[in-house]
Amino acid sequence: MGALMERLQDWPSRLAEFVESRRDVGFARGKADCCMLVADAVQAMTGVDYAARWRGTYLTDKAAFRLLRDYGGVAGVATLLLGPAVSPALAGRGDVVLIEAPEGEALALCLGDKIAVQDRNGLTFAPTSAAKAAWKV
Template sequence: MYRKPDWEAALAAYLEPLRLVPFAWGTHDCCTFAGGAVLAMTGVDPMAEFRGRYSTELGAKRALRRIGRGTLVATLDAKFEAVAASLAQRGDVVMIDGLLAICWGAFAIAVGREDDREGLIRIDRHQWHDARAWRVAYGA
């Protein structure tokens, strides 16, 4: 799975309609959001096996045990090359305090809530605590 030449435009086009879509387990949560972003950039959905398989937090945990590698971190480690969060580049998958997001340079984009607005939120790099990252590879 490699980024397409037009990955930046494809990622921006993926993000735009999601700006105000609220969080929903199994359809618009951190796992499906990050998987959709990777799909937009590469044409491959790394989370396809999880789609439609859960609708609650408990269901998501069960799906990770049943379909994945037991945890979200272990599942991502099996799908991507892990890199230090400080080395995350635009388009890479990052996990911040257990929440999956997409690196956008000086910040990450994730599904969440800011004040009374739900949808995509920005998390500045200086707020990345307990962060991990995985590289979405460029073409060989």
């Protein structure tokens, strides 16, 4: 892992369908959190589940914080799976970005002109200028 992966030919429509399907899905630790948002999006675009090893393993805050501690936070998880971070100015549609959220750093999904962020009640959107780092997908 940790290398640029190949997107499926129809990735733009897969990404759009994915975002629409998650628009109103509220936060759920280990299912609909910032890490699973981007992992599920990457899976939709590439067909590869890079988060398979963690699915169902951290359903509580305590388990999630332990996992994040072990891997160096959300940025460490992204780097492990996607390779080194790049400048947020290089983020394009479908790439993963790092933002500062009220609870701390979070992963989000670049949609081109905005980013999608997992929130308590579903997706919220922020300007791409909110990105602090990015990972190419």
